[in-house]
Amino acid sequence: MGIIEKIKEIEAEMARTQKNKATEYHLGQLKAKIAKLRTQLLEPPKGSSGAGDGFEVTKFGHGRVALIGFPSVGKSTLLTMLTGTHSEAASYEFTTLTCIPGIIHYNDTKIQLLDLPGIIEGASEGKGRGRQVIAVSKSSDIVLMVLDASKSEGHRQILTKELEAVGLRLNKRPPQIYFKKKKTGGISFNSTLSLTHVDEKLCYQILHEYKIHNAEVLFREDATVDDLIDVIEGNRKYMKCIYVYNKIDVIGIDDVDKLARQPNSVVISCNLKLNLDRLLAKMWEAMGLVRVYTKPQGQQPDFSDPVVLSADRGGCTVEDFCNHIHRNLIKDVKYVLVWGISARHYPQHCGLGHVLQDEDVVQIVKKKREESSIEDIRTSAAWHYATTNLEL
Numbered sequence: 001m002g003i004i005e006k007i008k009e010i011e012a013e014m015a016r017t018q019k020n021k022a023t024e025y026h027l028g029q030l031k032a033k034i035a036k037l038r039t040q041l042l043e044p045p046k047g048s049s050g051a052g053d054g055f056e057v058t059k060f061g062h063g064r065v066a067l068i069g070f071p072s073v074g075k076s077t078l079l080t081m082l083t084g085t086h087s088e089a090a091s092y093e094f095t096t097l098t099c100i101p102g103i104i105h106y107n108d109t110k111i112q113l114l115d116l117p118g119i120i121e122g123a124s125e126g127k128g129r130g131r132q133v134i135a136v137s138k139s140s141d142i143v144l145m146v147l148d149a150s151k152s153e154g155h156r157q158i159l160t161k162e163l164e165a166v167g168l169r170l171n172k173r174p175p176q177i178y179f180k181k182k183k184t185g186g187i188s189f190n191s192t193l194s195l196t197h198v199d200e201k202l203c204y205q206i207l208h209e210y211k212i213h214n215a216e217v218l219f220r221e222d223a224t225v226d227d228l229i230d231v232i233e234g235n236r237k238y239m240k241c242i243y244v245y246n247k248i249d250v251i252g253i254d255d256v257d258k259l260a261r262q263p264n265s266v267v268i269s270c271n272l273k274l275n276l277d278r279l280l281a282k283m284w285e286a287m288g289l290v291r292v293y294t295k296p297q298g299q300q301p302d303f304s305d306p307v308v309l310s311a312d313r314g315g316c317t318v319e320d321f322c323n324h325i326h327r328n329l330i331k332d333v334k335y336v337l338v339w340g341i342s343a344r345h346y347p348q349h350c351g352l353g354h355v356l357q358d359e360d361v362v363q364i365v366k367k368k369r370e371e372s373s374i375e376d377i378r379t380s381a382a383w384h385y386a387t388t389n390l391e392l
């Protein structure tokens with residue numbers, strides 16, 4: 001029996017099983033079995049370089065955004081409108097057959113937008129080009145889930161399920177569960193609050209399913225079995241997702257209003273060029289990019305070419321900023337002067353650990369030559385040798 005059939009069989013057994021206190025341990029075990037099979041399914045087949053075969057596009061710019069959706073919801077039309085790169089659009093399904101990159105210029109930054117083939121129910125199991133599409137979306141910073149506003153709301157749930165099946169978690173943060181495998185000592189199970197979904201026995205059973213017999217588990221929130229499995233699997237990707245309802249030109253204003261009020265959602269019409277600016281603003285916000293402008297001493301800041309940092313990619317401290325400019329800069333930096341939201345007063349003298357915010361201005365104050373050469377001596381091997389020998 002193949003992996004997909006095994007998953008189907010367990011899902012059928014779960015559907016047959018009544019949900020109550022007596023079956024909760026058994027259901028938990030079945031969930032863990034499915035999670036393990038899905039992880040197996042994600043392993044690239046032997047001889048291939050990965051699930052994204054044929055779809056890889058070189059990363060470009062300050063961030064990457066993937067367009068995910070059912071066929072013919074308007075993904076390619078949207079890419080063409082936002083980037084100026086043409087991607088074929090037509091009224092038939094599966095017009096797009098590969099990954100097409102475009103660039104959005106926004107707030108002095110460049111964002112790579114990827115148009116992808118439509119995906120359908122069963123994509124996570126390899127239907128259509130589902131596996132490749134999903135591999136590409138995992139490589140991006142955020143996902144725009146494009147939906148047809150005139151179609152059933154069920155589409156959003158189906159797509160979310162498909163993405164969850166391959167370990168993507170949309171608009172969620174990692175569960176607050178500390179988990180560490182050990183070599184010996186058995187299983188220690190603790191929680192900082194009373195739990196309503198998982199007890200010690202259930203946790204043991206799940207760990208047993210994973211053949212883990214020594215581990216430390218600490219629940220810091222009232223997490224579920226699914227959360228626990230996510231933490232044990234350890235390969236989940238937590239991503240922001242914006243639900244983009246396109247084609248609002250073909251539905252009534254009351255329906256538009258309802259869709260627009262949902263969290264993380266934007267309503268647009270590519271045909272009427274409606275609300276695209278709002279979509280860009282939301283996308284920008286979700287990416288959490290931090291633009292930092294450098295100010296040479298005695299001159300105006302350079303507002304044309306920011307250093308772009310991100311908490312998810314590399315961090316936003318003064319140190320990250322310096323490393324961005326030059327790999328060897330850090331050892332010459334004495335302190336920096338900061339103007340902007342992150343500063344308490346202008347300018348604030350800050351050290352390397354200071355966390356910068358969007359649109360801050362930074363002036364680097366370097367060590368004098370003598371200071372940095374003393375520093376060089378201190379960190380040199382000869383100095384280390386001399387001082388350690390002195391201590392002896």
Ligand SMILES: Nc1nc2c(ncn2[C@@H]2O[C@H](COP(=O)(O)OP(=O)(O)OP(=O)(O)O)[C@@H](O)[C@H]2O)c(=O)[nH]1
Nearest residue numbers: 071072073074075076077090094095096118270271
């Ligand atoms: N009414 C309306 N139609 C739209 C809108 N945006 C796109 N369309 C139409 O929807 C159809 C599908 O558009 P595509 O851009 O090819 O959709 P897609 O999601 O890229 O489709 P696949 O590549 O096949 O998955 C085309 O006929 C578009 O003209 C819109 O805002 N309103």
Ligand SMILES: [K+]
Nearest residue numbers: 072090092095
């Ligand atoms: K199409």
Ligand SMILES: [Mg+2]
Nearest residue numbers: 075076095096
């Ligand atoms: Mg397309």
